[in-house]
Amino acid sequence: MSKLVGNTDFIDLPVFIKGKVRDVYDMDDKLLIVVTDRISAFDVVFPNLIPNKGKVLNGISEFWFNYTSDIVGNHMITTDTGKYPESLLSYTGKIQGCSMLVNKVEMVEAECIVRGYLEGSGLKDYRKTGSICGIKLPEGLKQADKLPEPIFTPSTKALEGHDENVTYEELKNRIGSEMATMLRDTSLALYKKASIHAESKGIILADTKFEFGMLDGRLVVADEMFTPDSSRFWQMDRYEPGRAQKSFDKQFLREYLETLDWDKKPPAPRLPEEVIKNTEAKYIEAYEILTGKKFV
Ligand SMILES: Nc1ncnc2c1ncn2[C@@H]1O[C@H](COP(=O)(O)OP(=O)(O)OP(=O)(O)O)[C@@H](O)[C@H]1O
């Protein structure tokens, strides 16, 4: 049985940021990103860990960074702990597989979202205004419907830390026309390439979020890429527009939560062993389907 990674306090480096799922350490011009086995839903982290989730998410990001490197470069240096700097040697046993050494980049202040299907905040905006981020959509679309074309719907961090959808014009005003165009074109190209691959494996990539940065004057994808934490994955053979789709990875978790009267505020409830096992299996399945590799 694999060792669980719940926290990474054993790593004696300055913390760059600790998110809900990932712990990031500062190594001057590089970052060490450790994807833990923590799981969250409705923005709340659960007390239980999902075995191997960190390795799966890290491996999925690595796969996509390689798969899309013909479109745009990325921040990845290596996931092979054997190639990590010597200062990390004492940790490598614990973070093998679930970590990535990356180049620190100057992040572009925009969350680059691409939507191929109508769900989430896009669905909310559409119901209110008939558009998403100022992009007018046909009338009469149902929840989870496929859009006529994938659309670029950027958002930016509002003051309170919550993301706020912005129009393309607004994005241009904030970061300049040339950068906005580059982000839009690159994001759409990435989404198209990845969704064709996913579809050929029976998975719908409903939408996704990228974060870009500048490295030596070039645009690169940073953060994570097409993981179930940054994207909506749906199973194609169960796809049925007009209702919410089952999340590929979190379906067992969500179904369990529906049986409780938890108010979706912390603290999150403990999860039964069955839910943990089934969720782990779904993550491993996602990894194997998308990468075409056996998970070891
Ligand atoms: N190569 C990089 N260089 C610099 N910053 C990066 C790089 N890759 C990712 N980041 C930043 O690291 C941070 C990772 O944080 P993370 O996503 O784990 O937590 P969070 O966004 O605060 O919370 P959440 O868990 O809700 O996502 C993000 O702010 C991202 O912009």
Ligand SMILES: [Mg+2]
């Ligand atoms: Mg984040």
